[in-house]
Amino acid sequence: MSLPLTKQQVLKGTAWLMSNFASEIGNAVAGKPYDAAIACAIACKETGFIWISRSSTMDADDLLPLMVGDASGDVAGAPRSAFPRNTAEFRNEFGQAFTNKLIAEANKARALRGLSPAQIVYKGYGIFQYDLQHVRNDQSFFENLLWHDIGPCIERMTRELDRTFALSGGARREGVRRYNGSGPRAELYADHVMAFADWCEEVTG
Secondary structure (H helix, E strand, C coil): CCCCCCHHHHHHHHHHHHHHHHHHHHHHHCCCCCCHHHHHHHHHHHHHHHHHHHCCCCCHHHHHHHCEECCCCCCCCCCCCCCCCCHHHHHHHHHHHHHHHHHHHHHHHHHHCCCCCCCCCCCEECCCCEEHHHHHCCHHHHHCCHHHCHHHHHHHHHHHHHHHHHHCCCCHHHHHHHHHCCCHHHHHHHHHHHHHHHHHHHHHC
């Protein structure tokens, strides 16, 4: 199986996560059917391509706000069925000011990756990529830029993992698969996360 990150990258990423957020992660997974290795593996899978290579030169407080990803819906060949299907749909429901705030945040993240500015709302926020489809029930996370801090990010991730692991009867891979959804892409996602988790355990213990 071809993986999007090497073992060396995952080990580096996990060491960075644990050196910065060990207590937050440890407290969040205590007594859960998933552990710190799963949490770190999900972070590596979701946004590791952004932050792992920069973790040696940027502080965590500077990196976390830039974890904005997934421009699907406004990109040709990448349609989206969940709300918002595109920037126009989001703007129509939430207005110009909120839309422009998210566009500005997305463009800061794009600049980090050497991309030019774009007038589109991105869909994934935070190191674990909390999806914008939750905005109707959790508007404050997005409008108040809560993904800039690790606490709200971990809280949303564990909330969803609690739900998916309950549905899976505590089975690790199935809980991770449900975290991403269903279908072939979710199956591949689970394969990647479980492979990363095996490596993460070398750091998390």
